[in-house]
Amino acid sequence: MEQLRHLYLPLHCDEKTKLKLGILRNLLTLVNFNTRNCYLKDLNNMTNLRELEICGPFQIEGFNEKKLDENPPIIQAKYLRTLTIISEEEEIDPRHLNHLISSCASICMLTLYAKISKLPELRYLSSNLAYIQLVSCKLEEDPMPTLEQLPNLRVLELYFDVFLRKKMICSAQGFAKLESLSLWQLDNLERWKVDEGAMPCLQQLEIGACERLKRLPNGLRFIKTLQELNIIAMPDALKDKLMERGPEFYKVQHVPSVIF
Secondary structure, three states: OOOOOEEEOOOOOOOOOOEOOOOOOOOOEEEEEOOOOEOHHHHHHOOOOOEEEEEOOOOOOOOOOOOHHHOOOOOOOOOOOEEEEEEOOOOOOHHHHHHHHHOOOOOOEEEEEEOOOOOOOHHHOOOOOOEEEEEOOOEOOOOHHHHOOOOOOOEEEEEOOOEOOOEEEEOOOOOOOOOEEEEEOOOOOOEEEEOOOOOOOOOEEEEEOOOOOOOOOHHHHHOOOOOEEEEEOOOHHHHHHHOOOOOOHHHOOOOOEEEO
16 A cells, blocks of 8 residues: 555544554545544654644644743645644644644645644745635634735635634734735624734635624725625614615725625
């Protein structure tokens, strides 16, 4: 199996199962990897990986919590493009996540479907990131101040209680290349502020099932590139404000396609 290119492991294995994958040096795709059934050190040998999906528990044994920079890199694959982390049952230690992300300097696509409480620090995130999807992360702080500094981010999707704060801010000059933004079922979100100059390239905006969000940010009127606005399963009061004769129609009157 040394020439194997794509490996899709079972979603669930017996807890006693332990797979030795260290000889699979030519893998391009590895899906459903976890640290319960696999050896973390084996990832180091997979220097040709393009796509890695971790599904299930992720823990680093013998992790040096005092001197984080002294921990050996987890991944040596220089061409890894896609990283997906799914852990619905167990919370991932933010320090372990930071260390994993720091080993993935070339990734363009990142999906985090896990409770992590804290977003990885900007210095650990690849500047190549063009697509980020965050799902049910339960972040304790607004992630926008970090994400908006990524120079090549073009698509951002935030789903299902990504963060627990009531307010979200997109500051001026933030999200310089963002083209598409999706906000779905952010149950705590009550206020969204967009400063003039933020998201200057935004073309598509989708807002769905954010029931506490009573109005759209005034700053949307400055985003002249916006081509499509989809508002799904939102309170009728918000829709009424944005209709052609509504009091806040001025915020979206420049958008060619507004769909409720």
